[in-house]
Amino acid sequence: MEKLKKTGMKQTPQRLAIMHHLEGNKCHPSAEDIYKSISPKFPSMSFATVYNTLENLKDHGLIKELTIESGKKRFDPDTSDHHHLICVKCKKIVDLPQEIQLQQKALTTAGVIKGFRILSTQINIYGLCPECTKTSS
Amino acid sequence: MEKLKKTGMKQTPQRLAIMHHLEGNKCHPSAEDIYKSISPKFPSMSFATVYNTLENLKDHGLIKELTIESGKKRFDPDTSDHHHLICVKCKKIVDLPQEIQLQQKALTTAGVIKGFRILSTQINIYGLCPECTKTSS
DNA sequence: ATATTTAAATAGAATAATTACGATTTTATA
DNA sequence: TATAAAATCGTAATTATTCTATTTAAATAT
Structure with missing residues (x-):
């Protein structure tokens, strides 16, 4: 915890509380979620303060910002290389197994083709x- | 054009103008971009009207909504299966070659494992x- | 332990993007 | 041309986020 x-x-107490709330959290909370809790x-x-802290934690690589629904930032304490499944109905966001990745060749191609x-x-x-698959006829 | x-x-004239603006547009414009032009x-x-139209076009599958930067929706008239490169500095968004895809096996795995x-x-x-690579020392 | 320095927290206003809504107008169709 | 459904307009409301000035607290040096 004292990665800070x-x-x-x-x-600061606020930062510790925010970090504590995020630690191990698999819900990908928004700023509002964090504030409320x-x-x-x-x-x-x-x-x-919530926004400042999240921004700082992000800049220091302790959390990741997710761009999953336009209109709201979400945050993930899991900074390892992984991706997400999003239910379009109930909005639940769950982690994908790590083996889900882009073909390396493809990425390299992108780098070469675009100079990115x-x-x-x-x-x-x-x-x-x-x-939701069940409940949607 | 008369896919409508x-x-x-x-x-309606407004819709036609919006569709015409989007057609072949590779800039992935936001609602504001479209409104201004x-x-x-x-x-x-x-x-x-811009928002209504974009929502309708999306619902009818004529455009795609992109979730690339939180805080702003962007729209893409190219509904084919493709993805995007985003420059974090100048915010430019360009299309990725179509061959950039997830491993099929991986997707299947996701479906099976999660029941999604x-x-x-x-x-x-x-x-x-x-x-931006050049100008950032 | 205390003072100093500096970063962080606070409140509240400001901004940006989007959505909601009722009144009016326009379109497609009979 | 009458009609009904749908779209538009203008505005207000909402939501998410950022900004600014001020106060407070943490880290560090004394």
């Missing part, structure tokens, strides 16, 4: 989760 | 475009 120290970030303990905490310096890749697979 | 008829959507010809056109019914896949590759 390594990054040189100050250890933490503000009872920190009634004075501002929304701006690739920094990261995000794969979103949209569909219906098992539960 | 097939969908049963009414042919069309409003000179339709000074009375409302922003709501897969509807669509979006791959975003983030990086620096050739120009």
Whole structure:
């Protein structure tokens, strides 16, 4: 948990609470989710603090920002190389097994063809989760 | 162009203008981009009409909505199966060659493991475009 | 332990993108 | 040309996020 120290970030109660909430969290919460779940303990905490903290954690590589639904940022404490399944009905987001990847050849091709310096890749697979598949006739 | 008829959507001047603007457009424009480029010809056109139209076109499968930067929707008239390279510096979005795809095996695995019914896949590759690679020391 | 420095937190306003809504107008069709 | 359904307009409301000025607290040096 005290990865904060390594990054040189100050250890504040709000930050610790936010990190603690994220740690091991598989729900890919939004800023609002985080705010709601933490503000009872920190009634004075501002929304701006949540955004600031998330931005800082992201800049220091402790979390990832997901771009899954336009209109809302989501955050993932799992910084390992993995991707996501999104249920278009219930909006649930679950991790994909790590073996789901782009063909390496393809990526290289992209690099060569476009002259792009690739920094990261995000794969979103949209569909219906098992539960929603059942309930949608 | 008159794909509209097939969908049963009414042919209004605003819609035709929006469709015409999108046709063959490789810029992946946002609602605002579209509004700005069309409003000179339709000074009375409302922003709501742009959103309504884009939503309708999407529902009828004539365009795709891209989820690339959180906070802003972008639209793509190319509904074929393809993905995108995004320059994190200048925000340019370019199409990836179609051969960039997920391993089929991987997708099947996802379907089996998670019981998901897969509807669509979006791959975003983030990086620096050739120009921005040069100018960032 | 205390003072100093500096980064972080706060509140609130501002902005941006999108959605909602009721009144009016237009389109397609009979 | 009358009619009904759908689209448009203008505005208000909402949602997510960012900004700014000020206060507060953490880390560090004394």
